[in-house]
Amino acid sequence: AKGPYRHFMHKEIHEQPRAVTDTLRGRVDFERGRVTLEEVPLSPEAARRISRIVIVACGTSYYAGLVGKFYFESLARIPTEVDYGSEFRYRDPVLDADTVVLAISQSGETVDTLAAMERAREGSARLWSIVNVIGSQAHRMADACILMHAGPEIGVASSKAFTASIVDELLLALRLAELRGTLSPEEIRTHVRELARLPDLLGRVLDREAEVVEVARAFYRYEDFLYLGRGLLYPIALEGALKLKELSYIHAEGYPAGEMKHGPIALIDERMPTVALALQDPVTYEKMLSQMEQVRARRGQVIALITDGDRAASARADAVLSVPHAPRWLQPAVAVVPLQLLAYHIAVLRGCDVDQPRNLAKSVTVE
Numbered sequence: 001a002k003g004p005y006r007h008f009m010h011k012e013i014h015e016q017p018r019a020v021t022d023t024l025r026g027r028v029d030f031e032r033g034r035v036t037l038e039e040v041p042l043s044p045e046a047a048r049r050i051s052r053i054v055i056v057a058c059g060t061s062y063y064a065g066l067v068g069k070f071y072f073e074s075l076a077r078i079p080t081e082v083d084y085g086s087e088f089r090y091r092d093p094v095l096d097a098d099t100v101v102l103a104i105s106q107s108g109e110t111v112d113t114l115a116a117m118e119r120a121r122e123g124s125a126r127l128w129s130i131v132n133v134i135g136s137q138a139h140r141m142a143d144a145c146i147l148m149h150a151g152p153e154i155g156v157a158s159s160k161a162f163t164a165s166i167v168d169e170l171l172l173a174l175r176l177a178e179l180r181g182t183l184s185p186e187e188i189r190t191h192v193r194e195l196a197r198l199p200d201l202l203g204r205v206l207d208r209e210a211e212v213v214e215v216a217r218a219f220y221r222y223e224d225f226l227y228l229g230r231g232l233l234y235p236i237a238l239e240g241a242l243k244l245k246e247l248s249y250i251h252a253e254g255y256p257a258g259e260m261k262h263g264p265i266a267l268i269d270e271r272m273p274t275v276a277l278a279l280q281d282p283v284t285y286e287k288m289l290s291q292m293e294q295v296r297a298r299r300g301q302v303i304a305l306i307t308d309g310d311r312a313a314s315a316r317a318d319a320v321l322s323v324p325h326a327p328r329w330l331q332p333a334v335a336v337v338p339l340q341l342l343a344y345h346i347a348v349l350r351g352c353d354v355d356q357p358r359n360l361a362k363s364v365t366v367e
Ligand code: F6R
Pocket: 058, 059, 060, 061, 062, 104, 105, 106, 107, 108, 109, 110, 113, 156, 157, 158, 159, 242, 246, 362, 363, 364
């Protein structure tokens, strides 16, 4: 079932273009440039009444939620919070009928996420979910469920379910934006056109795996890594660090780049490489460049994720992972792929059991 791949995880990373194609199929009217998403039946009035979205999830699915917060807020103008299932369930959250609680879960069986969903039910919130496993609890419990269409994920560490969740959130945000009138039909058409190119973009990122292998060879012996990102790429820094921890047992921390000066910069020395997510973006890019300079001024090595042909960024890096230019909203999906591959190849070089990392289970059905 692994085909030409040595590990399920590697296969699943490579399945991402296909997973995104399947996620879009039937939900997007490419001809007319609209998102249909019939799984979430809503009238314009009902969509306008939504006052808040609370995303509940764990682990990688929680990081997908952090990306979704940008989509729901910027595109649909709905205030959005993201919470860990394990925290939400034990708080006394303020909920009402105008709040949507959106659970994200690959397995649909994560006990903390399910408990958070029950809490939402008690608080009379609307309950939606984004789930990969058909017929799972989180699929059945929700008033409306968007299935990821990522296909079975066997590797314990999540990869294709993460990209599928991000795409589902973007579709949902666009659908809500249309119903609430926060984006014009023309703006939505532009988003849909961009989304249609995502599978191809991901394929082009995967074609550069040799570049990632080279970086993995140069850095696999280090014991601590820092991952820095801003804005839409901050959740990707967290996800990149989580993948490295899980697969290779290397200590890695994801941090919002702007927080460096408030503490973590004290950690930087020649033994702790920094993975800097420095894709071109009108808001975050320049600041990321200066952050990279600060790391190097303290003898830290920088592995930069850059946009193709970006000389300013590569001049500030010791090693480079490059991706094709991607529209802003799609950058998280594009940027995560080289980080998944980096964690994978470092783990393989260190002789780790990639598909079954120690101490981990695919679906966490205990507290
Ligand atoms: C990370 C990973 C875990 C899961 C988490 C939630 O690679 O796989 O962090 O993301 O246990 O699982 P689901 O999405 O099944 O609720």
